[in-house]
Amino acid sequence: MRQSGKKPDGRVALTALVLWGQLVFGLGMTLWRDSLILFSDWKPYPSFVPREFDRFIELAIQSSPANSTLVYLSPTGDVYTARFARLSYFLYPREVLWLGAGPRTTVISRWAEVDLADANWVRLIKDQKVNFVLIDDIPSPLPLSGERIPFDSARYVIELPN
């Protein structure tokens, strides 16, 4: 219902003041958070997908057959974590990376902690028909042999023989 203008009581003025305060606060918070996202690289809903690893995936995709399986090996305390990912179905690098570096274990991601001193670890990898392993800051020697492909100054990829 449209109403004509008339001078109301103080409560309405108070409501207007409170709403004005809310508007100023809301705009202020919005601008502050937006500036964090725009200028500080803060992510409200982080995807835990490091952009740098796209290169690893692209390298593996270019160098390996479509049905290869990847492993990303990284140190976690005293043991090393092997994360598997099946490559063939997935369309773009990020899917593989999510499986490889995702925050939650699923049946597919097959998170497995391995002790590099245990020779069974090698069999575990080979049983999964793994072709490529990205080595991240793991001291050599490793019980793995294969063609070594430089990735960056700290990491390399080993292509395991069939």
Place this chain on the structure above:
Amino acid sequence: MTLLVMLLSSPINMSILLVLLSVGAVLIVGDFVARFLRPEPPSFTERMPLALALGSGFVALGIFYFSFLNNRYAVLLTLGASVLIIAMYGRKLLADLKYLLSKSRYMEQKSGLLITFVPLWFLFGLAVAVATATDLGFDGLINWGFKAQVAFVQGGWESSYFTDPWKQFTHQDYPLLVPSLETWAYTFLRSVDEQSIKIIFPLFYLSLLSLFYGALRSRHSIIFSLLFVLLLGSTPYLASLAAPSGYADVPLMLYTFAAIVFIHRWMEGGKNSDLAVGALVSALGVWAKREGIIYWLFNLLAILTWVWLTRNRHAPNRASPIIFFLLPAAMIIAPWFAFLAYYRVPTSDFAFSMVSLAWNRLPIVAATAIKQFFDIGLWGGLWVLFFIFSFLRRNSFHNTPDTYVWLGAFLPFLLLEASFLFSVWEPFTEHLALASERLCLQQVPIAWYWLALQSSSLDSWLNWVLPATFRKGKSAPISEL
């Protein structure tokens, strides 16, 4: 001309234009559906959001249903159906547009529309800037993004995609509206482009604000409506976190809020076309996010209650509103749940059985819900205001349509929080922490809408305080504005 050529020659800008073209097609199809339900077109500020909501639903349902015929060509078949609709309806739209453009007073008023909405364009522009500076977010990439890519590459939805855990390893039972819209845009782009697709989500945010403005404008002055739409648009969580992200929260908000508006209108005015629109958008909300089913159930309960309360008024036709509401559900919701049941698509996060019901979680769930309402950093003083107004208006909660809006502002959230009693996460508190604020977010436009409905005297005050330019009356623009 040079600037236009420069803009079009940039690959990114060309991609964004193609995405906007895909959305344009959705709008035309959606407007056609809206006109079918409601021959008298609403104001422009309501028409565009309705078109987006209904058109997106058309695309999602089209790809889904055509996938049963031939999943490899489902997207193309949907595109073909849309082209037919655009060919039939597009000419009428063009004729309407030519007629309106020929009226100089209309053009003068529309230019006023652009100036009045400068604050909204600012908020929208901010959302677009933030969206392009960040990625789609976890769900936007891993949940909706995966689905969209698969549907694009495969041409539709293969049943094995839902049943093979290697193919869809997470969020298997999540609905398909947002990924279908992304697939639709990818079809226009002819490739996957997760950068250009980001523009779609701020468009839902703009549509929500536009619908909110239109809903208030039908009852109140321009400045009152603008004040409240800015309050909604600047709600901290909505503006900076939800609107630019690739999550389905804001699309769902459009559907749930549209349902509230039109069902509320039906309760007040009794027009079946309002109920038809409300029923359709409420059913489509289930396709935006799983939470949509709780809002649909809430609306069903509200309609049943209203029909019973007004039984003397509508004695011979008591069943017809209920049938009106259930009909879209039979065509939209039921087939989706039947599909999930038939293929035994696993639910990823909840096990709804009495065996898994954990009553001992209730204190934690209740405390989280209460804490959520008082999180100033996310909502400002919205919920404090809401509860204060609720207390002050406690004597008016009887048999009024506004009570429906009031209940809609918090009851579905409480029901959704209660669903965490069935969460399968260990610990479930992690699940609750991740989801709680986004569940509360859905209530925000409804809460602001109810507050606006209770603040009619503020409208009078604003008209008394502000210059004549913003008042209603002789100097006010037409109701479309």
